[in-house]
Amino acid sequence: MQITTLTDLEAVKARGLAQLYPEKPKILVGMATCGMAAGAQRVLETLQKRAQQLHWDGAVEKTGCIGFCYEEPLVDLIIPGQPRLTYARVDQEFAAEMMTAVAAGTVPEENFLARLDVDDMILDGGPRRFYEGALSGFVAQAPRYEDLDFFKLQRHLAMRNCGFIDPDNLEHYIARGGYFALHRALTSMTPEEVIEAVTVGGLRGRGGGGFPTGVKWASCRKAKGWPKYVLCNADEGDPGAYMDRSLIEGDPHAILEGMLIGAYAIGSTEGYIYVRAEYPLAVKTLQRAILTAREAGLLGQNIFGAGFSFDIKLNLGGGAFVCGESTALMASIEGRPGEPRAKYVRSVEKGLWNLPSNLNNVETWANVPLIIAKGADWYREIGTEGSKGTKIFSLVGQVKNVGLVEVPMGVTIKDMVNLIGGGVPEAREFKAIQIGGPSGGCIPRELWDLPIDFDSLWDAGAMMGSGGMIVMDNSTCMVDVAKFFLDFLIDESCGKCIPCRLGLKRMRDILEEFSSGKGSLADLEELQSLSEAVQDGALCGLGSSGPNPVLTTLRYFRDEYEAHILGRRCPAGVCKDLITYAINQELCNGCMACVRECPQGAITGEKKQPHQLDATLCIKCGACFEVCKFGAVEVS
Amino acid sequence: MVTFTINGKEVQGQKDWTILDVARWEGIPIPTLCHHPAVEPYGACRLCVVEVDEGRRTRIVISCMYPVKEGIKVRTDTPRVQNVRRWIMQLLLDESPASSYLKELAKSFDVKPSRFQKAGVSFACHLCGLCVRACQEVVGIQALTFSNRGLKKEIASPLQMGSKDCISCGNCLYVCPSLGMEQLYARMRA
Numbered sequence: 110m111q112i113t114t115l116t117d118l119e120a121v122k123a124r125g126l127a128q129l130y131p132e133k134p135k136i137l138v139g140m141a142t143c144g145m146a147a148g149a150q151r152v153l154e155t156l157q158k159r160a161q162q163l164h165w166d167g168a169v170e171k172t173g174c175i176g177f178c179y180e181e182p183l184v185d186l187i188i189p190g191q192p193r194l195t196y197a198r199v200d201q202e203f204a205a206e207m208m209t210a211v212a213a214g215t216v217p218e219e220n221f222l223a224r225l226d227v228d229d230m231i232l233d234g235g236p237r238r239f240y241e242g243a244l245s246g247f248v249a250q251a252p253r254y255e256d257l258d259f260f261k262l263q264r265h266l267a268m269r270n271c272g273f274i275d276p277d278n279l280e281h282y283i284a285r286g287g288y289f290a291l292h293r294a295l296t297s298m299t300p301e302e303v304i305e306a307v308t309v310g311g312l313r314g315r316g317g318g319g320f321p322t323g324v325k326w327a328s329c330r331k332a333k334g335w336p337k338y339v340l341c342n343a344d345e346g347d348p349g350a351y352m353d354r355s356l357i358e359g360d361p362h363a364i365l366e367g368m369l370i371g372a373y374a375i376g377s378t379e380g381y382i383y384v385r386a387e388y389p390l391a392v393k394t395l396q397r398a399i400l401t402a403r404e405a406g407l408l409g410q411n412i413f414g415a416g417f418s419f420d421i422k423l424n425l426g427g428g429a430f431v432c433g434e435s436t437a438l439m440a441s442i443e444g445r446p447g448e449p450r451a452k453y454v455r456s457v458e459k460g461l462w463n464l465p466s467n468l469n470n471v472e473t474w475a476n477v478p479l480i481i482a483k484g485a486d487w488y489r490e491i492g493t494e495g496s497k498g499t500k501i502f503s504l505v506g507q508v509k510n511v512g513l514v515e516v517p518m519g520v521t522i523k524d525m526v527n528l529i530g531g532g533v534p535e536a537r538e539f540k541a542i543q544i545g546g547p548s549g550g551c552i553p554r555e556l557w558d559l560p561i562d563f564d565s566l567w568d569a570g571a572m573m574g575s576g577g578m579i580v581m582d583n584s585t586c587m588v589d590v591a592k593f594f595l596d597f598l599i600d601e602s603c604g605k606c607i608p609c610r611l612g613l614k615r616m617r618d619i620l621e622e623f624s625s626g627k628g629s630l631a632d633l634e635e636l637q638s639l640s641e642a643v644q645d646g647a648l649c650g651l652g653s654s655g656p657n658p659v660l661t662t663l664r665y666f667r668d669e670y671e672a673h674i675l676g677r678r679c680p681a682g683v684c685k686d687l688i689t690y691a692i693n694q695e696l697c698n699g700c701m702a703c704v705r706e707c708p709q710g711a712i713t714g715e716k717k718q719p720h721q722l723d724a725t726l727c728i729k730c731g732a733c734f735e736v737c738k739f740g741a742v743e744v745s
Numbered sequence: 746m747v748t749f750t751i752n753g754k755e756v757q758g759q760k761d762w763t764i765l766d767v768a769r770w771e772g773i774p775i776p777t778l779c780h781h782p783a784v785e786p787y788g789a790c791r792l793c794v795v796e797v798d799e800g801r802r803t804r805i806v807i808s809c810m811y812p813v814k815e816g817i818k819v820r821t822d823t824p825r826v827q828n829v830r831r832w833i834m835q836l837l838l839d840e841s842p843a844s845s846y847l848k849e850l851a852k853s854f855d856v857k858p859s860r861f862q863k864a865g866v867s868f869a870c871h872l873c874g875l876c877v878r879a880c881q882e883v884v885g886i887q888a889l890t891f892s893n894r895g896l897k898k899e900i901a902s903p904l905q906m907g908s909k910d911c912i913s914c915g916n917c918l919y920v921c922p923s924l925g926m927e928q929l930y931a932r933m934r935a
């Protein structure tokens with residue numbers, strides 16, 4: 110059906126709300142890639158099958174990811190007049206039990222994660238309670254989302270619909286206030302007013318650089334040339350980062366609406382979304398969303414009868430990390446090799462096919478409707494002085510809770526690790542957090558009161574990047590970490606410019622000398638000057654920010670480098686050439702576990718007798734260390 | 746005309762000139778490797794870096810692509826510039842020891858082979874890409890391309906199959922600063 114007026118929009122919204130807040134019970138299964146990987150498809154099928162068998166009068170639907178990835182598969186139970194209940198780590202067996210209980214009019218108490226009393230409905234004028242009056246029984250005692258450490262500091266603005274709607278259902282999106290911002294922009298704001306709102310709102314690019322979005326739009330609007338292009342960067346090549354994927358899989362229309370508003374502001378009629386082909390579900394979700402929007406008249410000619418036309422094409426990227434760089438991305442859309450070029454003429458003036466082009470990241474686009482709907486002043490209130498709004502991070506590494514986290518800018522590293530992440534494993538210590546993907550930096554414990562925002566991170570030598578966060582504890586060697594990130598970048602370098610192609614490799618070679626006990630202090634100076642040469646000389650951001658992991662570890666963990674060089678030892682016990690394994694004869698109780706595990710046959714011994722390790726055969730793989738339950742294998 | 750300074754000297758250039766164009770016109774030396782007047786600037790070797798003060802900030806740019814701007818202050822020989830050039834020279838020399846061209850060039854930077862110099866390499870190519878660009882831009886065919894990326898990047902015929910398009914014009918041999926193209930030539934043709 111065509112949506113061309115506010116009345117149409119209101120009518121669709123009413124229909125959508127009836128589906129989101131049905132009179133009958135409903136079960137939602139988180140079916141983004143993270144849920145699927147944990148087995149959500151089978152859970153969904155079990156629920157559906159069981160519902161049929163029991164003639165259950167309710168709906169089983171899919172939804173996106175709310176971020177609690179390590180608790181997947183997540184299943185939500187929505188019973189009219191009750192808070193929304195979330196269950197974690199649901200397997201097929203429990204899904205069947207759950208359906209049986211629900212069909213019998215009860216709610217299961219196992220696998221319970223949290224309950225949600227109020228739906229924020231940010232875009233739609235205000236919170237909406239799931240129930241009135243008092244609760245009783247198990248539900249009354251159940252923890253609320255706000256009570257969970259993982260959620261306490263979170264605020265889902267970009268992820269506002271993730272986990273609430275069926276991403277393929279346009280009515281759901283509209284029910285939660287979707288496309289009203291576009292309507293407002295097209296019918297009651299001039300393009301300049303839209304740009305003004307985004308500028309005053311203080312939105313900065315979420316793709317890494319933090320460039321002010323309104324300023325970019327204004328330059329593109331001013332630039333001469335036609336047509337102009339509006340582009341969305343969904344290449345997301347950082348290892349371990351998947352916030353853009355989750356946004357697309359959970360709420361694709363938010364990105365389309367953002368791009369539509371941007372296109373109106375800039376004066377563009379054509380858009381591209383560059384999405385990596387390795388994201389099959391995201392690609393499908395976008396394809397369906399574009400088709401649905403087109404059928405509804407929300408993409409295409411004369412949208413909302415306001416004389417504004419815009420359409421979007423999908424472009425599948427081959428998955429090279431460097432294709433996320435703006436000029437390489439444009440080259441790739443044009444069908445040329447994804448290699449960057451010098452940016453002395455900005456792409457807002459000469460970008461795709463040498464025409465004015467405005468590129469923003471997925472998350473940047475998803476924030477746009479929010480600013481238009483709620484106003485710049487509302488948006489400015491969130492975050493810090495220089496960084497407004499929220500940012501989604503993928504929190505991984507040595508913490509209890511891993512997953513996607515959307516917090517207001519300015520949350521401290523300490524809160525991120527200890528509260529949201531639930532701390533590092535027992536008996537370990539927090540050592541550093543690596544922020545900003547492969548070209549980000551490592552921030553040490555001493556700085557863990559640092560607020561996470563664009564400028565603080567930049568000053569500390571790291572960067573926001575796309576929002577990858579890896580927590581490291583004292584079992585991590587910083588020289589090894591620097592090597593790891595360099596390896597990734599060396600692999601992903603396009604090879605066009607010398608500083609990146611050969612410079613990063615040389616840095617890697619020097620680090621290799623350190624970790625094999627062959628370095629000298631003079632090499633540290635050499636490493637420093639080479640890093641600066643690469644920063645200054647490289648063609649694109651991949652090379653120029655490539656030395657960051659080395660520079661920040663040098664800056665904050667110099668003593669660890671010196672231990673490798675001067676003491677020929679690796680304090681974290683990671684660098685193989687600098688460690689030896691030995692079996693503590695007092696602690697070993699002769700369980701034979703290490704004897705069986707050792708791939709080299711380097712450990713010998715009898716049952717119930719302390720074992721012996723032959724250092725000449727040992728390849729330092731650490732298998733014995735891992736398998737010993739008595740702490741008898743010692744690393745030094 | 747655009748007026749600005751190079752190393753404190755006031756110079757002028759046409760609107761669409763690069764800093765390198767003006768420097769060459771004025772006889773101010775800037776080393777280059779991947780630049781050639783017959784083809785479009787490519788910006789790969791980064792040897793031609795200079796430091797530019799644009800008023801708001803100072804940054805390192807490549808002179809072969811940076812368009813001249815009114816009032817900028819260009820310096821061709823600052824410590825930052827030297828550091829970049831010296832390292833590029835060092836890296837190239839260690840990677841492609843068989844290139845006599847690089848050996849000569851390295852002398853002018855006083856750069857000597859390091860402990861990382863590759864041994865047993867007889868292939869002289871150092872991937873400036875002049876052959877590929879001359880073939881595409883001057884001759885107008887694509888008998889040569891780059892293949893692979895990063896450390897594996899190399900000059901190749903399309904799909905590594907040997908090119909039927911090659912007309913044996915020899916342009917690639919002519920622009921190649923090392924002996925690399927001579928060593929490759931036979932393999933590039935179908």
Ligand SMILES: Cc1cc2nc3c(=O)[nH]c(=O)nc-3n(C[C@H](O)[C@H](O)[C@H](O)COP(=O)(O)O)c2cc1C
Nearest residue numbers: 314315316342345346433434435469470473650651
């Ligand atoms: C090597 C490299 C990889 C990049 N990868 C991405 C990416 O995957 N996604 C992204 O949005 N931006 C990426 N960027 C940043 C983009 O070049 C660009 O700045 C960004 O898309 C602009 O959007 P924003 O202003 O909304 O952040 C990358 C940059 C570099 C140098």
Ligand code: FES
Nearest residue numbers: 788790791793809
């Ligand atoms: S001459 Fe090679 S980058 Fe300028």
